[in-house]
């Protein structure tokens with residue numbers, strides 16, 4: 001065991017012990033949602049941060065995962081837990097189709113197509129009532145009444161997602177993804193099948209996002225098209241988690257998830273009831289300002305610019321000691 | 324059979340004939356120079372060989388197989404490496420990672436790829452730069468990185484597009500040495516170069532074009548004394564001196 005592993009081991013132990021340290025269901029719920037966002041953010045980051053293919057429509061994969069799990073229960077009467085595995089797989093199949101259509105073209109087409117794709121699936125889920133119950137949404141009975149099993153499931157999912165992406169980035173695939181991001185023509189001339197590897201990145205990304213969606217269905221027991229296919233709450237949030245935490249870093253999306261879910265909850269609850277209720281309406285504005293701040297001062301996110309943050313914080317401290 | 328055969332190659336950009344009916348070949352083990360004034364179609368020929376552009380007409384054969392319609396990455400796997408005149412470093416990757424990514428063309432494991440990359444960095448004298456980001460290199464080193472990356476794909480034929488342009492005199496000598504070393508290690512070279520010192524001293528044969536058409540071919544001595552070449556190309560170069 002090396003010294004650099006120690007913080008991770010402590011973090012891991014804390015994560016496992018968390019439900020026993022903090023017994024409040026409310027905070028446990030927040031952390032479960034955060035862990036789900038770690039998965040979505042990491043998946044988005046693999047595709048956008050490492051491979052350079054920016055998606056504005058990850059709600060598409062999230063929603064498809066959620067609906068796959070939901071439809072398994074309501075229509076097929078198969079346990080929603082099977083839906084977890086299949087949610088990822090069905091999202092991956094949709095990813096395959098999206099990649100097949102979009103990756104022949106270069107430039108902003110992919111970003112635009114994913115944006116459109118998310119909206120198209122929201123409309124399908126709204127209007128195909130015989131399958132999805134439309135606007136009514138899908139309501140299922142949760143398997144567990146305690147939050148504990150869900151917590152460990154979310155933790156396992158987040159852990160698995162980060163480890164898999166870490167291993168990918170240390171392999172040939174990782175080198176190829178980053179090469180494609182840096183210069184597609186150079187990559188192609190170095191023997192990299194850029195279309196194939198962009199698709200591989202998209203498949204892995206859509207798989208994990210679909211899993212997260214299916215988990216959400218299982219955990220919340222309720223979904224409707226406006227929640228799980230939401231441009232605002234899912235697609236944009238995925239981007240925010242990525243860029244606030246730090247794109248193209250392994251731990252960035254994890255840090256970003258904690259910051260963003262924390263911020264979102266602070267505003268949703270109007271500063272935990274301390275501030276007037278209109279502040280809960282202000283969160284879109286604050287998120288916008290946050291993005292501007294991050295792009296201007298921390299273009300590599302909290303994790304990517306950690307040294308810079310540390311330097312500035314220490315400089316402030318050093319100078320305050322002097323005076 | 325020649326290693327590379329370019330037959331009646333024509334490339335049009337709309338109404339502009341960038342390359343018109345050019346035919347030449349490169350034998351295994353040779354260094355062949357491709358010269359011509361700016362805008363005469365040299366880079367376009369390279370882009371046609373590795374199928375970055377689709378050919379308008381004519382054909383290109385490598386080891387007897389037509390390259391027409393193949394994907395650029397397939398051509399690399401067949402054994403043709405190339406550098407870009409306007410360098411395309413993988414900017415936010417280290418020099419070692421740039422070359423490692425290329426080495427994956429022939430090997431599967433990270434260990435092998437990195438080992439191969441280190442060997443190539445040693446060969447191309449970039450070892451001391453290995454941990455720097457590619458974007459932080461000065462232009463001379465970037466050109467060298469282009470070559471190193473192409474070498475890491477283990478090519479049988481390498482296409483060098485003005486890799487000596489912008490180098491200092493000492494870098495220039497090193498570049499000539501590197502190209503000779505490549506040939507000695509069994510790699511065939513097709514080189515585009517403006518700098519006469521380089522092209523005349525290393526080429527076995529030279530193919531000269533102007534306005535996308537062949538104007539002369541032969542040994543460096545023959546081509547340098549060809550009146551059409553002197554007028555089209557050397558005239559311009561001498562005028563600059």
Ligand SMILES: Nc1ncnc2c1ncn2[C@@H]1O[C@H](COP(=O)(O)OP(=O)(O)O)[C@@H](O)[C@H]1O
Nearest residue numbers: 336339341359360361362363364365366367368
């Ligand atoms: N992608 C392109 N689209 C349109 N015209 C091009 C393109 N690439 C090259 N050309 C034109 O083709 C001609 C040959 O260019 P190029 O092959 O770059 O010349 P060289 O490498 O010999 O300097 C020039 O007139 C150039 O403007």
Ligand SMILES: [Mg+2]
Nearest residue numbers: 365366367408
């Ligand atoms: Mg050129």
